[in-house]
Amino acid sequence: xxxxxxxxxxxxxxxxxxxxxxxxxxxxxxxxxxxxxxxxxxxxxxxxxxxxxxxxxxxxxxxxxxxxxxxxxxxxxxxxxxxxxxxxxxxxxxxxxxxxxxxxxxxxxxxxxxxxxxxxxxxxxxxxxxxxxxxxxxxxxxxxxxxxxxxxxxxxxxxxxxxxxxxxxxxxxxxxxxxxxxxxxxxxxxxxxxxxxxxxxxxxxxxxxxxxxxxxxxxxxxxxxxxxxxxxxxxxxxxxxxxxxxxxxxxxxxxxxxxxxxxxxxxxxxxxxxxxxxxxxxxxxxxxxxxxxxxxxxxxxxxxxxxxxxxxxxxxxxxxxxxxxxxxxxxxxxxxxxxxxxxxxxxxxxxxxxxxxxxxxxxxxxxxxxxxxxxxxxxxxxxxxxxxxxxxxxxxxxxxxxxxxxxxxxxxxxxxxxxxxxxxxxxxxxxxxxxxxxxxxxxxxxxxxxxxxxxxxxxxxxxxxxxxxxxxxxxxxxxxxxxxxxxxxxxxxxxxxxxxxxxxxxxxxxxxxxxxxxxxxxxxxxxxxxxxxxxxxxxxxxxxxxxxxxxxxxxxxxxxxxxxxxxxxxxxxxxxxxxxxxxxxxxxxxxxxxxxxxxxxxxxxxxxxxxxxxxxxxxxxxxxxxxxxxxxxxxxxxxxxxxxxxxxxxxxxxxxxxxxxxxxxxxxxxxxxxxxxxxxxxxxxxxxxxxxxxxxxxxxxxxxxxxxxxxxxxxxxxxxxxxxxxxxxxx
Numbered sequence: 001x002x003x004x005x006x007x008x009x010x011x012x013x014x015x016x017x018x019x020x021x022x023x024x025x026x027x028x029x030x031x032x033x034x035x036x037x038x039x040x041x042x043x044x045x046x047x048x049x050x051x052x053x054x055x056x057x058x059x060x061x062x063x064x065x066x067x068x069x070x071x072x073x074x075x076x077x078x079x080x081x082x083x084x085x086x087x088x089x090x091x092x093x094x095x096x097x098x099x100x101x102x103x104x105x106x107x108x109x110x111x112x113x114x115x116x117x118x119x120x121x122x123x124x125x126x127x128x129x130x131x132x133x134x135x136x137x138x139x140x141x142x143x144x145x146x147x148x149x150x151x152x153x154x155x156x157x158x159x160x161x162x163x164x165x166x167x168x169x170x171x172x173x174x175x176x177x178x179x180x181x182x183x184x185x186x187x188x189x190x191x192x193x194x195x196x197x198x199x200x201x202x203x204x205x206x207x208x209x210x211x212x213x214x215x216x217x218x219x220x221x222x223x224x225x226x227x228x229x230x231x232x233x234x235x236x237x238x239x240x241x242x243x244x245x246x247x248x249x250x251x252x253x254x255x256x257x258x259x260x261x262x263x264x265x266x267x268x269x270x271x272x273x274x275x276x277x278x279x280x281x282x283x284x285x286x287x288x289x290x291x292x293x294x295x296x297x298x299x300x301x302x303x304x305x306x307x308x309x310x311x312x313x314x315x316x317x318x319x320x321x322x323x324x325x326x327x328x329x330x331x332x333x334x335x336x337x338x339x340x341x342x343x344x345x346x347x348x349x350x351x352x353x354x355x356x357x358x359x360x361x362x363x364x365x366x367x368x369x370x371x372x373x374x375x376x377x378x379x380x381x382x383x384x385x386x387x388x389x390x391x392x393x394x395x396x397x398x399x400x401x402x403x404x405x406x407x408x409x410x411x412x413x414x415x416x417x418x419x420x421x422x423x424x425x426x427x428x429x430x431x432x433x434x435x436x437x438x439x440x441x442x443x444x445x446x447x448x449x450x451x452x453x454x455x456x457x458x459x460x461x462x463x464x465x466x467x468x469x470x471x472x473x474x475x476x477x478x479x480x481x482x483x484x485x486x487x488x489x490x491x492x493x494x495x496x497x498x499x500x501x502x503x504x505x506x507x508x509x510x511x512x513x514x515x516x517x518x519x520x521x522x523x524x525x526x527x528x529x530x531x532x533x534x535x536x537x538x539x540x541x542x543x544x545x546x547x548x549x550x551x552x553x554x555x556x557x558x559x560x561x562x563x564x565x566x567x568x569x570x571x572x573x574x575x576x577x578x579x580x581x582x583x584x585x586x587x588x589x590x591x592x593x594x595x596x597x598x599x600x601x602x603x604x605x606x607x608x609x610x611x612x613x614x615x616x617x618x619x620x621x622x623x624x625x626x627x628x629x630x631x632x633x634x635x636x637x638x639x640x641x642x643x644x645x646x647x648x649x650x651x652x653x654x655x656x657x658x659x660x661x662x663x664x665x666x667x668x669x670x671x672x673x674x675x676x677x678x679x680x681x682x683x684x685x686x687x688x689x690x691x692x693x694x695x696x697x698x699x700x701x702x703x704x705x706x707x708x709x710x711x712x713x714x715x716x717x718x719x720x721x722x723x724x725x726x727x728x729x730x731x
Contacts, residue, residue: 025199028113036509037207038103040224043499044211044513045100048218053435053492053516054557056218063096070096070108070213076147077253079161080118083151088114100214108210109203116198122162123195129166130184136617142168144323145611167615175620176326186291194294201296204228208511215513220553221494225512229298243305244312244332246272253294254279254317259409259462262363263342264335271330273319274462275604278304279327280315289315289329306334320604320631322613325624342366344382346389348396351688355695358393359684360386361404365411365419365466382411383418390422390450400454400691403470404684406484410465417442420473422450423480428565430469431521432493439521441565454695455480458687459535461548464488471533472522478569481694482535483687489550491529492557493518519557525564529557537581537690539683540588540598576697584690593641593682600634603627641682 045058056062071089075081092099092107099105142164143149152158166187173183208226215222245264249256255278266272281303282289292300304312315329342364349357362382371379386403393401410416417429421444428441457471457480468487474480495517499510520528530550550556588594607627614620636646 025196026202028116031109031113031116031203031206033103033105033109033207034203036506037105037203039503039506040207040499040510041100041103041105041211043502043510044215044224047497047513047515048215048222051435051515051517052218052222053518054219055435058097058100060094060097062217063098064093065217066096066100066214067093069217070111070210073209073213074112074115078146078149078151079158079165080122081115081151082118082155082158083153085114085118086151096214105207105210109206112201112206112209116201119198120195122158123191125159126162126166126191127188129163130170130187134167134170136167136171136174136615139614139616140164141612141614143612144168164615168613171615171617171620174617175624190291190293193291197296197299215515217555219492219516219555219557221490221492222513222515225514227509227511230512243334244272246304248278248297248301248304250297251277254323255292255295255297255300259407261342262407265332269330269332272314272316272332275319277317277319277323278314279317280329282313282315282329284311285313285331287313289313308335310334320600320607322607322610322623322627325607325627343380344385344389346393348393348398349402349684349688351685351692353692355400355688355692356396356398357688357691358390358396358398358401359404359688360389360393360401362386362419363408365408365413365415365470367412367415381418382415383422386419387422387450394451398453400456400695401451402456402458402684402687402691403480404458405463405467405471406458406460406683407462408464408467409462409488410467413442413466413469416466416469417444420444420470421446423455423474424477425449427477427567428523429473431523431525431562431565432518433521433562434518439562454691454698456687456691456694457482458684459484459487459533461485461541462488463533464490464549468528468533469520469522472526472528475533475536476522476524476569477567478572481537481691482533483537483690484535484539484683485541486534486538487528487532487549489528489530489532489556491520491527491550492516493520516557519560521560521562523565523567525561527560530559536577537584539686540594541601572698580690580693580697583693584686587689588686591641591682591686593638594686596634596637596641597682599637600631603630603634 048056049058067089071081071086089111095107099107152161169187169190170183173186174180178186204226208224208229211224215224243264244266245261246257246266247259247261249258257272257274257276257278259274260267260272278300279293280289280291281300283303283306290303292303304314306312311331311333313329313331315327317323317325317327343366344360344362347359347361349359351357365382367381368376368379372381390401413430420429424444426444426447428443430442431439432442433439455474457474459467459471459482463471463484464487468489468491471482471487475482493516494514497513497515499513500506500508503510522528532549532551546552614623632647632649639646
């Protein structure tokens with residue numbers, strides 16, 4: 001898990017200074033802790049011990065965990081180090097705490113040196129294997145998920161592991177249509193590049209890795225940024241964002257797209273999706289595609305960055321394709337991620353029977369702080385835009401309103417509070433408890449509401465942070481119905497500490513520490529941490545929530561509760577909700593599009609759960625063809641449900657599977673399923689029907705609308721009941 005946490009970066013920079021391909025190799029004797037590392041260690045351990053929200057003792061028990069995470073960060077696939085190396089490292093298992101307290105970090109640098117030497121041996125062995133021949137008729141397979149595999153006992157076992165690895169790499173490129181000479185050239189560059197990039201890692205890089213093994217043992221959102229990484233983080237948090245707009249992380253030596261930023265070039269292109277894997281990068285329309293499998297995330301980021309209006313070409317392994325599957329090349333034009341493109345947008349949805357429902361899509365909780373600070377009275381913000389859209393939709397005679405927070409990762413805490421105030425009169429919105437146990441309440445202080453009618457909040461597994469605060473408050477006040485998937489579950493607050501301000505003599509060499517300092521709680525007293533917000537009506541999904549969001553992160557803070565705030569929920573008819581839920585379940589059971597999306601998601605889940613692949617060429621070709629055929633059938637089921645003609649086999653191959661609903665599964669439908677010029681959002685359509693039923697329940701109308709019976713609003717959640725989650729941008 002640590003490899004998915006230590007190096008997560010947002011691609012928002014217009015121009016950066018990448019590590020050059022011919023950057024000098026760092027001599028082994030130069031890999032040692034410097035004075036600034038010793039000073040930073042003293043400051044970091046002090047801040048964590050005295051100000052971190054979680055009080056964790058730096059002792060022998062924690063020491064062993066830190067060492068295990070450090071080893072995992074060095075060799076997550078257990079493909080370089082031997083069991084004898086691990087045995088030697090573990091002699092320090094109960095001393096890491098002493099090393100950190102005394103800033104004596106030499107033993108951990110020695111571990112990195114051992115790793116670098118082993119990596120050089122593996123690269124030499126792999127490149128030598130490329131000159132041989134491989135028999136792809138031999139019945140054997142390779143395990144590529146080695147996170148929990150035993151460490152190789154000796155070099156012979158490691159050699160066999162790498163023989164299969166190289167054979168699989170050759171076969172994968174052969175199945176992609178490359179000739180043998182090109183395959184050997186590509187892999188030779190891949191393996192030698194892996195060593196070159198590792199050999200260019202400086203003492204700062206090693207220090208950041210070992211300190212983050214410590215900080216992420218405390219909690220997954222506490223992290224140290226070296227001076228170089230600090231610059232990346234500042235760019236990430238800036239208001240003027242340029243790039244492709246994607247959040248990346250490293251996973252199994254590939255670069256995984258964790259999130260596509262709303263309003264960014266990647267999202268607007270419709271070509272890059274969450275959980276895609278980037279395996280190659282090229283510059284401009286005709287630039288050579290550089291293989292980036294095994295690259296450091298920082299270096300991948302540097303290649304993707306570039307000036308506004310320039311083109312980057314990405315070779316992508318799509319989300320629904322197994323790791324040995326075919327790739328596709330996409331082009332994205334880098335651009336500024338404009339506030340306007342991230343702004344809330346309104347539309348009218350006509351539900352069966354002609355009922356008009358207003359929909360406001362809120363992709364993030366934003367505020368133009370720069371314009372506000374400059375005294376511009378017309379500055380943009382989520383709350384201001386939503387208030388204006390409500391007026392416009394009201395003029396069109398809507399009967400109910402949906403606030404769509406799907407894939408909204410958060411943003412401004414102040415905006416989450418003010419947006420809630422558009423739907424409640426006055427009162428507390430969220431409680432924040434700091435490391436000293438002090439509780440501060442964020443309140444809506446404005447009398448009156450912008451919309452007093454029926455309300456629904458639509459969420460999914462990626463709705464987080466500020467989204468969870470808003471959804472939780474609406475649910476606690478019983479002001480509206482929350483529908484969708486359990487949310488992300490990040491209910492913690494981080495603060496960025498510039499270590500340089502404690503020691504000016506270091507001249508900016510100390511870096512920064514992002515530390516968890518507080519936790520969010522709903523007005524009912526339940527935390528938004530870990531569990532997320534549990535919708536009143538949960539949409540079906542094949543994804544286990546335990547494998548997603550905050551729940552899936554190592555050392556995440558647990559759910560907790562405090563005393564409820566003083567607030568007054570509105571009245572509702574709790575006994576009618578089961579009928580609304582039952583009618584919804586009956587509808588989707590017979591909805592071909594909904595079922596096709598669930599089938600797609602199930603296929604994606606199965607593909608990602610696959611931990612081994614055959615090294616028999618014909619078996620692999622058969623598997624690929626079957627996967628393409630099944631994907632085409634699912635895409636056509638969705639198209640037919642939309643009233644469109646199914647794709648022929650040739651058309652499906654030309655389309656390359658780039659149907660967003662089929663590509664992203666239910667999660668994609670939760671964002672927006674579109675095809676050609678016809679918008680089609682399966683989940684939003686069903687949300688409109690649920691709201692229609694709820695409106696009927698609120699008015700006590702027992703008449704059937706179309707095919708549905710009526711239901712009602714949900715009962716209040718007790719302080720100890722599961723609440724929705726938080727994902728991460730309120731920091």
